[in-house]
Amino acid sequence: MAVAVQPEPGAEKKKSSSTIARVGRYSLTRLVILFITLVIGVYLTILIANMGGYVDVIMKAEIRANTTMSFMSSRAVQQMDPATRSKLLEAMITQEDNRLGLNTPFAIRSFRYLGNALTLNLGSAQQMTSDSGSKQVRLIILERLPATLLLMGTSELFLFFSTLFLALALSRHYASFWDKLVIALSPTSTVPPWFYGIFLILIFAALLHLMPFGGLVDAPAPTNPVDFVLNVLKHMTLPALSLILASFFLTIYSWRTFFLIYSSEDYVEMAKAKGLTSRNIERRYILRPTLPNIVTQFALMLIGVWQGAIITETVFLWPGLGRTLFRAIGFYDTPVIVGTVVIYAYLLAITVFLLDFVYALVDPRVKIGE
Amino acid sequence: MTMNNLRKTFQEIARYPSAIVGAVVILALVGVAIYTMITIPYQKAIELWRGGEDVWFMNPKNVPPAWFNLFTAKKQPVSFVINDQQGQMTRTVKTHSDGSQSITITYTFNYAYDYFPQDILLYFKATFKAKQPFASLVWITPDGRKINVTNFGVPNQFTYRVSQDSVLQGKLHGIDPQIALFADPKSPDPANPVPLKGTYQMVVSGVTWEANSDLSAEFVLHGQVAGLAGTDNYRRDLMVALLWGTPVALAFGLLAAGGTTLLTMVFSAIGAWYGGWVDGLIQRITEVNMVLPFLPILIMIGTLFSHSIWVILGATVALSIFTAQIKAYRAIFMQVKESTFVEAAKAYGASNWRIISLYLIPRMIPTLIPSLVLSVPSFVFLEASLAVLGLGDPTLPTWGKIIDDAFNQSALYNGWYYWILEPAVLLMITGLAFALLGFALDRIFNPRLREA
Numbered sequence: 137m138a139v140a141v142q143p144e145p146g147a148e149k150k151k152s153s154s155t156i157a158r159v160g161r162y163s164l165t166r167l168v169i170l171f172i173t174l175v176i177g178v179y180l181t182i183l184i185a186n187m188g189g190y191v192d193v194i195m196k197a198e199i200r201a202n203t204t205m206s207f208m209s210s211r212a213v214q215q216m217d218p219a220t221r222s223k224l225l226e227a228m229i230t231q232e233d234n235r236l237g238l239n240t241p242f243a244i245r246s247f248r249y250l251g252n253a254l255t256l257n258l259g260s261a262q263q264m265t266s267d268s269g270s271k272q273v274r275l276i277i278l279e280r281l282p283a284t285l286l287l288m289g290t291s292e293l294f295l296f297f298s299t300l301f302l303a304l305a306l307s308r309h310y311a312s313f314w315d316k317l318v319i320a321l322s323p324t325s326t327v328p329p330w331f332y333g334i335f336l337i338l339i340f341a342a343l344l345h346l347m348p349f350g351g352l353v354d355a356p357a358p359t360n361p362v363d364f365v366l367n368v369l370k371h372m373t374l375p376a377l378s379l380i381l382a383s384f385f386l387t388i389y390s391w392r393t394f395f396l397i398y399s400s401e402d403y404v405e406m407a408k409a410k411g412l413t414s415r416n417i418e419r420r421y422i423l424r425p426t427l428p429n430i431v432t433q434f435a436l437m438l439i440g441v442w443q444g445a446i447i448t449e450t451v452f453l454w455p456g457l458g459r460t461l462f463r464a465i466g467f468y469d470t471p472v473i474v475g476t477v478v479i480y481a482y483l484l485a486i487t488v489f490l491l492d493f494v495y496a497l498v499d500p501r502v503k504i505g506e
Numbered sequence: 507m508t509m510n511n512l513r514k515t516f517q518e519i520a521r522y523p524s525a526i527v528g529a530v531v532i533l534a535l536v537g538v539a540i541y542t543m544i545t546i547p548y549q550k551a552i553e554l555w556r557g558g559e560d561v562w563f564m565n566p567k568n569v570p571p572a573w574f575n576l577f578t579a580k581k582q583p584v585s586f587v588i589n590d591q592q593g594q595m596t597r598t599v600k601t602h603s604d605g606s607q608s609i610t611i612t613y614t615f616n617y618a619y620d621y622f623p624q625d626i627l628l629y630f631k632a633t634f635k636a637k638q639p640f641a642s643l644v645w646i647t648p649d650g651r652k653i654n655v656t657n658f659g660v661p662n663q664f665t666y667r668v669s670q671d672s673v674l675q676g677k678l679h680g681i682d683p684q685i686a687l688f689a690d691p692k693s694p695d696p697a698n699p700v701p702l703k704g705t706y707q708m709v710v711s712g713v714t715w716e717a718n719s720d721l722s723a724e725f726v727l728h729g730q731v732a733g734l735a736g737t738d739n740y741r742r743d744l745m746v747a748l749l750w751g752t753p754v755a756l757a758f759g760l761l762a763a764g765g766t767t768l769l770t771m772v773f774s775a776i777g778a779w780y781g782g783w784v785d786g787l788i789q790r791i792t793e794v795n796m797v798l799p800f801l802p803i804l805i806m807i808g809t810l811f812s813h814s815i816w817v818i819l820g821a822t823v824a825l826s827i828f829t830a831q832i833k834a835y836r837a838i839f840m841q842v843k844e845s846t847f848v849e850a851a852k853a854y855g856a857s858n859w860r861i862i863s864l865y866l867i868p869r870m871i872p873t874l875i876p877s878l879v880l881s882v883p884s885f886v887f888l889e890a891s892l893a894v895l896g897l898g899d900p901t902l903p904t905w906g907k908i909i910d911d912a913f914n915q916s917a918l919y920n921g922w923y924y925w926i927l928e929p930a931v932l933l934m935i936t937g938l939a940f941a942l943l944g945f946a947l948d949r950i951f952n953p954r955l956r957e958a
Binding site (some may be wrong): 173324328446473477482 | 524538788797799805807811830884909919923926930938945
């Protein structure tokens with residue numbers, strides 16, 4: 137991401153070509169490449185999620201077992217003669233196979249999955265249902281999205297801005313006590329969020345009984361909207377705190393090192409010599425040239441929010457997208473898996489594409505397609 | 507690197523106390539790993555861990571380690587066994603003229619704890635042809651009360667659990683037998699009895715009816731604490747898994763970190779050196795890989811293909827090679843490629859591989875070592891994370907799997923904190939040790955980041 141100017145094979149330097157043509161050509165090549173990347177990525181996911189077709193075998197066996205069981209338990213069936221009975225059973229199994237499309241060869245089906253995924257036609261889930269009872273993958277995802285956005289969005293936004301400002305402050309006080317403290321604490325970020333989660337649950341839920349063990353709201357949920365919001369916030373505190381704790385100090389440390397490198401540039405020394413206020417120096421001479429990196433991190437952070445935090449959500453029983461994805465994998469529910477992955481891939485590709493333009497906007501030294 | 511350079515590096519490392527702490531902890535962990543693999547060989551560890559009730563019958567369920575007593579004024583009972591090898595047991599046999607025998611087994615022990623035990627068990631073994639031997643149990647308290655516990659005919663193998671005996675419970679006014687047998691009759695509050703301290707005796711009087719018929723029994727008291735690490739819901743000593751988790755965690759972390767770092771470097775060197783379509787291909791693979799979500803793919807591989815730790819390790823390395831790191835290494839190699847000593851090598855006719863392995867890669871070592879050490883914790887925790895999701899290797903006992911077991915039994919909710927804390931603390935110590943060493947190495951090898 138750090139390389140802002142990316143020469144592409146087709147984009148030869150022609151002094152005569154106008155800016156619009158250059159940008160247009162660059163954008164087109166870039167879009168094509170990103171799209172191909174995305175297609176390959178999504179297709180690989182489809183292959184892995186189906187075990188290259190082996191999931192079909194598992195599902196067919198499961199359908200046979202389940203259909204036979206429900207079929208045999210019906211009283212009407214027990215009075216039929218064996219031949220009719222087995223014929224009817226086979227017909228029911230074939231019907232169920234057809235419903236899930238298992239009778240088409242996987243190679244053909246995989247491309248149909250790909251086409252559907254790329255057109256965001258997410259289809260319906262095989263096993264899972266949303267809480268409202270729908271099998272539509274779109275609805276399952278939309279139902280879980282708010283919980284994930286609430287938890288991840290809050291903690292990631294807080295993390296992003298707090299670490300940025302603290303790092304800026306630290307870079308001004310190089311080698312101070314706080315600076316050294318942050319450096320000493322930065323190894324704490326090798327521990328993943330769910331791990332902090334365990335300790336937070338232990339202390340605040342099990343020992344002190346201050347916080348709930350997990351979940352989104354109490355059951356039954358408070359009816360009063362104000363109480364409801366407060367209750368959700370209470371449930372959110374521990375997972376959010378563990379997400380923040382897990383990357384807080386290392387993020388400050390890396391931003392601070394980054395700002396330090398930029399504050400030792402000659403033009404910053406020059407600005408200091410001119411007697412500009414430190415506020416001005418920070419805004420114009422340190423933040424301005426580092427803006428592309430800050431924007432990149434911000435964009436990547438926003439995409440990361442989409443995926444949710446699989447393990448943290450599992451540990452805290454938070455009904456978000458990460459947990460849904462994990463459950464979908466357990467159910468071999470390919471449409472749900474592919475649905476979440478394809479949206480993530482699109483978001484990533486679009487972000488990467490747009491970032492080039494953002495670089496050119498915030499950094500006059502960068503020219504698109506040169 | 508010459509010897510002199512190496513010595514200088516070590517001297518620099520010695521200047522960072524955090525690096526020394528990290529290195530010492532890592533060495534200690536390696537020591538534990540080697541000790542474990544020698545004393546509890548792999549096969550034995552698996553047998554122990556999957557052994558079930560037959561192996562672990564002496565242990566109580568879900569109790570913290572015995573050393574908890576060191577920190578409390580009131581002592582929890584420690585589990586113990588009395589049989590012909592250990593403990594105070596007497597066995598007298600009297601043979602009668604008709605071939606029948608009277609066997610009296612007396613178990614004597616001192617109970618000096620402030621709480622009641624979890625259970626008392628007697629494991630009977632009898633040999634006979636047609637007629638079962640008969641046994642009656644009498645409990646003698648320190649103040650001399652004699653309580654008739656029970657009597658029964660003994661089959662070939664029989665386990666008598668005091669806590670399960672509802673007839674005895676009825677006899678003891680409905681109080682749980684394992685409490686009533688130890689309760690001080692002069693307890694200040696009869697609703698909350700305290701145990702009477704002193705010497706207790708369990709007397710088993712048996713009669714066998716046939717010649718060559720025999721009766722023996724083992725006495726086991728399940729306390730409220732056991733072993734160095736406590737036990738889980740299958741009575742297993744957690745120490746086995748804690749010990750075996752060490753080599754597994756170290757092997758997974760080091761192999762994954764080493765494999766990923768080395769392969770990333772080799773691929774970026776090849777790409778940077780050959781350029782053209784080779785470089786293009788590596789770049790495209792990297793971009794595709796960055797679209798793939800890492801953890802969901804790993805979970806899919808774990809769920810659908812194999813739980814084996816080696817498959818997961820391979821998948822982890824394969825997915826971690828083509829990441830943003832390869833682009834960073836490539837940028838450095840591009841600079842090195844233009845330097846004069848590479849020109850010189852080209853001039854004397856060095857082959858491509860010679861230049862890559864002798865000129866390009868060695869220049870990366872200073873960047874490589876810190877990032878290798880720093881990436882170890884994330885892989886150690888990755889293995890634990892997958893185990894917590896229930897995707898741990900089904901045969902191996904690992905730290906992550908202890909946490910997973912504990913979660914499945916709602917250990918935090920039930921107050922069995924030791925069960926989660928022990929593996930968690932070990933994981934954290936391992937992660938922090940590598941992090942401390944890695945951060946120090948980073949500052950030594952990349953002086954630009956060095957602190958004042």
